[in-house]
Amino acid sequence: MNRLITTALVAGMLLxxxxxxxxxxxxxxxxxxxxxxxxxxxxxxxxxxxKVSLHDFKGKKNVALAFYIFAFTGG
Amino acid sequence: MQNFQxxxxxxxxxxxxxxxxxxxxxxxxxxxxxxxxxTFPLLSDWGGDVTKQYxxxxxxxxxxxxxxxxxxxxxxxxxxxxxxxxIDPTKTVEACEARKLNR
Numbered sequence: 463m464n465r466l467i468t469t470a471l472v473a474g475m476l477l478x479x480x481x482x483x484x485x486x487x488x489x490x491x492x493x494x495x496x497x498x499x500x501x502x503x504x505x506x507x508x509x510x511x512x513k514v515s516l517h518d519f520k521g522k523k524n525v526a527l528a529f530y531i532f533a534f535t536g537g
Numbered sequence: 538m539q540n541f542q543x544x545x546x547x548x549x550x551x552x553x554x555x556x557x558x559x560x561x562x563x564x565x566x567x568x569x570x571x572x573x574x575x576t577f578p579l580l581s582d583w584g585g586d587v588t589k590q591y592x593x594x595x596x597x598x599x600x601x602x603x604x605x606x607x608x609x610x611x612x613x614x615x616x617x618x619x620x621x622x623x624i625d626p627t628k629t630v631e632a633c634e635a636r637k638l639n640r
Binding site for chain 1: 551553580582600601605607623626
């Protein structure tokens with residue numbers, strides 16, 4: 463009986479530690495680029511082989527920049 | 538990206554260029570764009586340099602997180618939606634239309 467209580471107590475003490483260890487993986491750090499920042503420029507290749515730069519649109523258009531996880535997924 | 542394509546006319550009418558971006562290769566993006574009829578650029582951040590610079594690399598997926606930025610004509614970030622909030626582009630569309638009206 464005593465052993466059972468001890469086991470339960472130890473488990474109870476360990477559980478929050480385990481949870482805390484899990485936490486950083488679940489909540490990724492906030493993005494480096496936030497509202498109010500100047501968006502870092504880039505030049506990348508699109509699906510048709512054209513080079514596209516963020517600065518191409520400066521002074522001309524707003525840019526909706528949509529990061530997605532993988533091609534062939536929803537959203 | 539399908540959601541952005543559906544709203545493309547509205548976004549273009551509000552002076553907004555849509556750019557998709559991921560760590561896929563241009564070849565994957567080409568096949569996918571054809572499959573889902575996306576007409577705006579899907580940019581290949583092969584290697585993830587830009588994704589990492591923006592602080593969006595997810596070690597869990599070994600890919601970018603899902604994030605929408607709205608960047609104004611001066612190059613400044615004016616809106617950001619993260620993860621599940623970034624699936625529906627309605628907020629981006631509304632923000633673009635509001636900016637157009639305020640000019």
